[in-house]
Amino acid sequence: SVDVKGDCAKKLWDQQKKGVDYNVYSRVDPEVKNHGELRVGYVYSKELIDACNDLPRIAGRAGVVHSLIETLGLLADVITISPRKGKEEEIQRFHSTDFIEFLHRINSVSDEEKVNTEEAELYGLSYDCPVQEGIYDCAALVAGATLTAAEALCEGICDVAINWCGGWHHAQRSSASGFCYINDIVLGILKLRETFSRIVYVDLDLHHGDGVEDAFSTTPHVLTLSLHKYSPGFFPGTGAASDVGLRRGKFYSVNIPLMDGIRDAQYYAVFKRVMSSVCTVYQPQAIVCQCGADGLAGDPMGAFNLTEVSYSDCLHHILDLKLPTLVLGGGGYSYSNTARCWAHLTAVAVGRKLPQEVPDHRYYMDYSPDFEMNIQAGNRPDLNKDEELMDICSRVAGDSELLSHLLKNDAVHMVS
Numbered sequence: 052s053v054d055v056k057g058d059c060a061k062k063l064w065d066q067q068k069k070g071v072d073y074n075v076y077s078r079v080d081p082e083v084k085n086h087g088e089l090r091v092g093y094v095y096s097k098e099l100i101d102a103c104n105d106l107p108r109i110a111g112r113a114g115v116v117h118s119l120i121e122t123l124g125l126l127a128d129v130i131t132i133s134p135r136k137g138k139e140e141e142i143q144r145f146h147s148t149d150f151i152e153f154l155h156r157i158n159s160v161s162d163e164e165k166v167n168t169e170e171a172e173l174y175g176l177s178y179d180c181p182v183q184e185g186i187y188d189c190a191a192l193v194a195g196a197t198l199t200a201a202e203a204l205c206e207g208i209c210d211v212a213i214n215w216c217g218g219w220h221h222a223q224r225s226s227a228s229g230f231c232y233i234n235d236i237v238l239g240i241l242k243l244r245e246t247f248s249r250i251v252y253v254d255l256d257l258h259h260g261d262g263v264e265d266a267f268s269t270t271p272h273v274l275t276l277s278l279h280k281y282s283p284g285f286f287p288g289t290g291a292a293s294d295v296g297l298r299r300g301k302f303y304s305v306n307i308p309l310m311d312g313i314r315d316a317q318y319y320a321v322f323k324r325v326m327s328s329v330c331t332v333y334q335p336q337a338i339v340c341q342c343g344a345d346g347l348a349g350d351p352m353g354a355f356n357l358t359e360v361s362y363s364d365c366l367h368h369i370l371d372l373k374l375p376t377l378v379l380g381g382g383g384y385s386y387s388n389t390a391r392c393w394a395h396l397t398a399v400a401v402g403r404k405l406p407q408e409v410p411d412h413r414y415y416m417d418y419s420p421d422f423e424m425n426i427q428a429g430n431r432p433d434l435n436k437d438e439e440l441m442d443i444c445s446r447v448a449g450d451s452e453l454l455s456h457l458l459k460n461d462a463v464h465m466v467s
């Protein structure tokens with residue numbers, strides 16, 4: 052296929068209009084909103100994909116995602132960056148020594164029986180987070196990939212850095228949770244904090260980004276914003292609208308609890324309203340966005356009714372801020388829908404238009420019966436009420452007023 056770059060897009064497009072058709076999978080349509088030629092770093096290696104392919108519960112997903120992105124020709128528009136492994140002392144910047152030591156120990160155990168159970172329970176290893184051979188090695192690779200992406204942003208190598216193998220937002224300082232073992236997001240944000248003083252973390256996953264919020268709940272230097280399903284008994288159970296952060300971090304944790312069935316238009320309207328007021332007041336210097344795809348229609352989680360459209364609109368909105376942006380994966384249990392969504396988000400970042408049809412490739416059959424690149428919104432009943440959502444938004448906007456009051460009086464904290 053023709054190696055299409057932004058600059059020759061116009062010529063190619065004109066030729067295509069004249070009927071000269073190149074064998075390109077995706078047409079570069081100048082009308083597609085292009086973020087002025089953002090430099091997009093894409094962190095991956097065969098080793099990273101192979102390691103993530105062995106993760107419990109999402110076995111094989113990393114390969115499906117990367118293969119679709121590669122087949123669509125998107126690697127021609129990114130700067131591919133090979134990840135390093137996270138070093139132990141880096142991982143200790145967040146996680147406790149005893150927890151890391153425990154992960155090391157179970158890393159080499161082959162059969163679970165040898166692991167003493169109450170210790171495993173203490174560290175969150177249970178059904179949700181099975182003891183898995185090589186789990187430390189894999190989690191350290193994933194953390195290293197997110198650190199590599201964050202470093203690329205700090206060094207100005209790229210404007211956007213993507214790691215679809217990252218985004219493990221539940222891991223706590225001394226325990227695994229929601230089968231997240233090492234919190235690569237917290238480590239990535241700590242790396243960005245070496246360069247930036249005010250960072251906004253956005254969590255689009257179906258589940259509340261509790262591990263990241265907890266890590267930064269008492270500091271104003273990281274503002275966490277999470278939109279998630281919030282209902283009795285639904286994991287992790289935190290993230291109520293009243294959860295606004297603690298002490299010096301009060302009002303710097305923002306939570307938007309949602310009900311089942313929410314659809315693209317409403318979801319993006321809420322996101323845009325909250326993100327706009329937060330960013331106007333807080334004036335972030337960098338953005339981290341966790342794009343967990345388990346909110347998509349057709350996900351086995353069976354909760355929200357989103358498609359790639361609302362995820363793309365949210366990322367467009369974030370990229371329009373023209374700030375260094377770290378883009379990460381997360382949940383997503385329909386592999387084909389997760390791959391469709393993250394391929395669209397990669398295309399948004401590089402300003403490419405994607406074809407209607409999934410191109411033929413190794414995992415083509417996973418996309419049956421439609422073999423289309425778009426995700427169909429389901430028709431699950433939407434339990435969200437417009438007035439309730441607008442009420443939450445105005446309350447957050449109200450808190451933003453409070454936040455602006457704090458910022459004025461708290462100049463010491465917000466030294467740029």
Ligand SMILES: O=C(CCc1ccccc1NC(=O)c1cccc(C(F)(F)F)c1)NO
Pocket residue numbers: 108109179221228229230256257258286343345350351352381382383384
């Ligand atoms: O997606 C998550 C974690 C979901 C989780 C939390 C706690 C305990 C178990 C899980 N994972 C699942 O429920 C799960 C994992 C893989 C596949 C599925 C499926 F049933 F939806 F397919 C469900 N966080 O963003």
Ligand SMILES: [Zn+2]
Pocket residue numbers: 256257258343345381382383
């Ligand atoms: Zn999730």
